[in-house]
Amino acid sequence: MTTVEERPHTGFGRTLRKEDVRLVRGKGNYVDDVRLPGMLHGALLRSPYAHAKINSIDTSAAEAHPKVLAVITGETLKGLGLAWMPTLSYDVQAVLATDKVRYQGQEVAFVIAEDHYSARDAVELIEVDYEPLPVVADAKKAMDADAPVIRDDKEGQTNNHIFDWESGDQAETDAVFANAEVVVAEDILYPRVHPAPLETCGSVADMDPVTGKLTLYTTSQAPHAHRTVYALVAGLPEHKIRVIAPDIGGGFGNKVGIYPGYVMSIVGSIVTGKPVKWVEDRAEHLMSTAFARDYHMRGEIAATKDGKILGLRVKVLADHGAFNATAQPTKFPAGFFHVFTGSYDLQAAHCTVTGVYTNKAPGGVAYACSFRITEAVYLVERMVDVLAYELKADPAELRMKNLIQPEQFPYTTKTGWEYDSGDYPKALQLAMDMAGYDELRKEQAEKRERGELMGIGVAFFTEAVGAGPRKHMDILGLGMADGAELRIHPTGKAVLRISVKTQGQGHETTFAQIVGNELGLPTADIDVVHGDTDQTPFGLGTYGSRSTPVSGAATALVARKIRDKARIVASAMLEVSPDDLEWEGNRWQVKGDPEQGKTIQEIAMAAHSSLELPEGVEGHLDATTVYNPPNLTYPFGAYICVVDVDKGTGGVKVRRFIAVDDCGVRINPMIVEGQVHGGLADGVGMALMQVIAFDEEGNHLGASFMDYLLPTSLECPSWELGETVTPSPHHPIGAKGVGESATVGSPCAVVNAVLDAIKPYGVRHADMPLTPAAVWGAMNGRPIRTDLAIP
Structure with a gap:
């Protein structure tokens, strides 16, 4: 190093x-540590149904509780003009449900009591008459003509379609594919996952009735943006709002958006004239706060017989849940997914993305990645391995042959992004040298002769970080400077x-x-x-x-x-x-x-x-x-993962992981290494165990850490880190950023390693997470779909 x-x-x-x-x-001082004089406590009633009409809500028993001061419903908010709030994607989301609920865990009522436990108890006293409606939890079925319309509150909305978006040159790409010697295609799922930070979401709102000033302590990654949105939602003067985000126990994109609980603590303080605290529990957090990924992708690569990649063609179906609450720049409804060309020098590329509503919690958060680049990198790196499988080529050599060369920078991709700087071959070669790549392949061959399953996964990624420039990027009209x-x-x-x-x-x-x-x-x-x-x-x-x-x-x-x-x-x-x-x-x-x-x-x-x-x-x-940045910065890296797979159970052991990152000039190498360690562990979790699944009734199947598994030190190897340094030419100190790079590059490296291990079984692709059951099923010709627990 x-x-x-x-x-x-x-x-x-x-x-x-x-x-x-x-x-x-x-x-440390976290939101739940905030104690204010006279502070009250709030709790949310959440829907047990994924889709149901609300016929009536009876709050009388809760209001009769001796320690309850107020019970607020959607009808109450309607009278205050606060029933709906804008999302970060110019959609609107119900603060408390009024007409119907659209996902399991949606907020229905808010109880304010003298203490946390009384508020929780009183929530159980509220009686709601629900009339169950048909549910669609599968993004593909959501586009069917007979699918239930989830957002019937929107004028003119007659189906579950949100947007269509494309990037690249379709005609040029089709021509390249028509003349290609080799074309490979694969359906690839990046399932719904959750950021699952250590601290859940919460807020303490204190509206001073004398000065008219609102002070909000909240778990926010973007306090100033939150202040502006609260001004828009509550009609309060923005200069009379103070947002304080104290210490935060992790965010990973999960705490970018605004949740109904935040708004309700504000409403509660306005109604009672006292500070109101709301903090969710883990089950609420996993069930209702912003998810990520949930992309159904079909990728195609055109190439020559000797492995020169010519073109890439992609179709994506993006599941955004019941409300389009994705935190994306306005011009990019599919985020930065059109960096899907990756790190390779192509002749043509074209991509289409369709967004749909489903009966799931709002998704699309930038979970430890820059606006969908994790999905894009995963797609292209899996497709390169699929091509290697078909050509019987070495995955590392195939990548080395197609990487953008140092003299080509600044490099403009076929989708219009200008990569600032890089020496990609140097990074990949360093990773191979650190891993002892040739020796690993020899060891693998020897083990296969003995019937043992060892896999070597290679991945190369380019990140795009640092949103602005503001002339191209904004959220709700707010420029990213x-x-x-x-x-x-x-x-x-x-x-x-x-x-x-x-x-x-x-x-x-x-x-x-x-x-x-x-x-x-x-x-x-x-x-x-x-x-x-x-x-x-x-x-x-x-x-x-x-x-x-x-x-x-x-x-x-x-x-x-x-x-x-x-x-x-x-x-x-x-x-x-x-x-x-x-x-x-x-x-x-x-x-x-x-x-x-x-x-x-x-x-x-x-x-x-x-x-x-x-x-x-x-x-x-x-x-x-x-x-106001003149361009994004483009960190990159080369990762190599080594795994062993148990033939009898499908269990995966990550034995080694080599990560070479180039984030430009490093300010504090120790902090960089810590960020990389965390991201690598995150990637191991997503590749092998993390998934939010749903059954056919839209029931959420991952509302605790017994069901939604996270990686521990037992699943992670001792990371082997290397670095190259290619300064960004337009950044004042040449830095590029590294906070999310490892999470972008590691899932595909792990998955490629597992599939390389079970290659003798004729398996070309299997979807994440590669649990023992999924790996065993792939080896035995019984692939399973991990995102939907439907027979």
């Missing part, structure tokens, strides 16, 4: 995380205010390192403020690995503004022209006379003093900036 100089006090390098001082000692504010106090201590919200990535450390690297300040002297709309500049939040590519760039630029201003102050202190000064390490010094210089700390004190500055130059060292 490439080593990085350790600089524990300033600049880039392995610095211990500042936030861990409180977090590992149990001193981010602000940063930096203030250097007279004693040289600094406060940086950023618009992204950390949920475990180490922002308080890495952003302080960026400032320290630019100004020569010790990171211990730099506080990073985030997650409070009254204390931070506007921005669209943390998801899609936006933090370093966008807000990190804003941080570097605002620090450079301070440095440039400090140069003028230093020139006055040293009585020389600013042009006679040069920056060296942590000070402005006179060119040719390094003994004459001033540090940022000295300059900060002078900037606040009676020092006479040039006319028109203000004192103090404060600056603000808004960064």
